[in-house]
Amino acid sequence: MRPTLLSLPLLALPGLAAxxxxxxxxxxPAVQSLVAQVMGDLGTPTVLLEKGANAHNYQLRPSQAxxxxxxxxxxxxxxxxxxWLARNASDGDRHALSxxxxxxxxxxxxxxxxxxxxHDAEDHAEHDTHAHDTHDAAEHDHDGLxxxxxxxPANARIWLGLIAEELAHLDAPNAAIYRAxxxxxxxxxxxxxxxxxxxxxxxADKPFVVFHDAYGYFAGRFELHVAGAVALGDAAAPGAQHLxxxxxxxxxAGVVCAFPEAQHDPKLLAQLVEGSAVRLGATLDPAGSxxxxxxxxxxxxxxxxxxxxxxxxxxx
Numbered sequence: 001m002r003p004t005l006l007s008l009p010l011l012a013l014p015g016l017a018a019x020x021x022x023x024x025x026x027x028x029p030a031v032q033s034l035v036a037q038v039m040g041d042l043g044t045p046t047v048l049l050e051k052g053a054n055a056h057n058y059q060l061r062p063s064q065a066x067x068x069x070x071x072x073x074x075x076x077x078x079x080x081x082x083x084w085l086a087r088n089a090s091d092g093d094r095h096a097l098s099x100x101x102x103x104x105x106x107x108x109x110x111x112x113x114x115x116x117x118x119h120d121a122e123d124h125a126e127h128d129t130h131a132h133d134t135h136d137a138a139e140h141d142h143d144g145l146x147x148x149x150x151x152x153p154a155n156a157r158i159w160l161g162l163i164a165e166e167l168a169h170l171d172a173p174n175a176a177i178y179r180a181x182x183x184x185x186x187x188x189x190x191x192x193x194x195x196x197x198x199x200x201x202x203x204a205d206k207p208f209v210v211f212h213d214a215y216g217y218f219a220g221r222f223e224l225h226v227a228g229a230v231a232l233g234d235a236a237a238p239g240a241q242h243l244x245x246x247x248x249x250x251x252x253a254g255v256v257c258a259f260p261e262a263q264h265d266p267k268l269l270a271q272l273v274e275g276s277a278v279r280l281g282a283t284l285d286p287a288g289s290x291x292x293x294x295x296x297x298x299x300x301x302x303x304x305x306x307x308x309x310x311x312x313x314x315x316x
Contacts, residue, residue: 027047
């Protein structure tokens with residue numbers, strides 16, 4: 001008996017095979033980790049920033065540019081964080097999601113004390129406009145919009161939902177999987193927030209100094225006291241006047257610890273605290289550039305940063 005069309009295996013029929021999930025490219029490891037959690041077993045997002053590289057001053061390799069040109073979706077922080085990607089973000093027919101400018105993102109400007117406050121739609125639009133009008137992303141002079149928004153886990157929680165919806169739009173058959181993965185990741189983020197709040201609450205009133213002015217979101221979320229930063233910009237070395245003022249701050253503010261940062265020479269920070277009672281803490285890695293990319297990176301990044309700060313500030 002000849003088999004009928006209905007008796008044939010579905011996978012043998014042309015056009016009925018499941019479509020491949022979207023090809024997704026991300027800018028920094030922290031963002032790749034969030035996207036990987038949402039995609040789960042459906043696919044692995046590409047991260048452009050190589051291990052050990054500086055997120056602010058990176059140059060795409062030809063193979064990365066080709067991967068980006070073939071991507072269905074780019075998910076990145078925005079031009080304030082990775083200006084080297086801005087030129088490529090709008091090329092071709094791919095979709096792009098700039099997390100820093102996405103609805104609901106909690107934003108702050110450099111130098112503000114209340115870093116982790118949510119803004120309503122009008123405030124968000126005003127900050128967004130101000131950032132584009134007054135902040136030259138190529139200069140990185142740390143005026144205007146602070147792009148290090150992933151260091152507030154509350155933003156990560158918001159972004160997980162946005163990432164799921166973006167993927168669901170491009171890959172409707174797997175929409176339920178993306179949304180379920182995002183919900184599970186949001187639950188983990190809730191636990192992360194609770195754990196870090198408990199870990200850092202005992203040291204919230206102890207001032208510390210960082211190498212790079214990148215920790216406002218983290219400090220604001222967990223009510224920490226950052227007394228100063230060695231480098232206020234991403235490209236230029238700190239001037240003698242700023243370093244002199246910072247040395248005075250060490251004593252006047254009762255600074256307890258100073259934290260080096262991955263991708264930056266720790267010698268300057270060591271010289272700054274030499275002869276003082278300030279302790280050198282563990283090296284912080286805000287972009288996750290020293291870690292292996294993957295779904296577990298974001299949790300490890302935030303927990304590692306919190307543990308390093310709590311360990312140093314908590315010493316008697």
